[in-house]
Amino acid sequence: MTTEHDLLADCRARLAFDLLANTWNAVVLWSLRHGPRRPRELRELIGGISPKILTETLRRLEYNGLVTRESYAESPPRVEYELTALGRTLLAPIEAFGAWAYEHGDAVMAAQERADGDHDRSP
Numbered sequence: 271m272t273t274e275h276d277l278l279a280d281c282r283a284r285l286a287f288d289l290l291a292n293t294w295n296a297v298v299l300w301s302l303r304h305g306p307r308r309p310r311e312l313r314e315l316i317g318g319i320s321p322k323i324l325t326e327t328l329r330r331l332e333y334n335g336l337v338t339r340e341s342y343a344e345s346p347p348r349v350e351y352e353l354t355a356l357g358r359t360l361l362a363p364i365e366a367f368g369a370w371a372y373e374h375g376d377a378v379m380a381a382q383e384r385a386d387g388d389h390d391r392s393p
Contacts, residue, residue, distance in 0.1 A: 294327040296364045303361055306352035
């Protein structure tokens with residue numbers, strides 16, 4: 271059992287928060303939930319992600335043991351990425367965050383608009 275203090279001091283907890291703090295990490299992991307995909311397929315599915323950012327994200331996820339990269343000796347060469355068992359364990363938290371955002375996103379955006387309005391009126 272951990273206490274609030276343990277959670278704040280535990281570098282493993284910070285590592286987990288860092289993994290989910292990067293927007294593209296969660297998006298790419300979620301995009302791989304139904305099985306392996308090629309980078310081109312991921313870009314089409316995700317939309318709005320550049321090839322460079324996708325490559326960096328996939329490398330980061332592979333480094334952290336969340337995805338595997340499979341190269342096929344074909345012409346032209348083919349590469350696919352797939353969730354590892356460890357990567358699959360993040361799907362439930364990602365889904366929970368998505369559900370929270372769906373339920374509370376309007377309230378967060380309204381708060382941001384109020385704050386932006388307050389800043390506009392500041393001398």
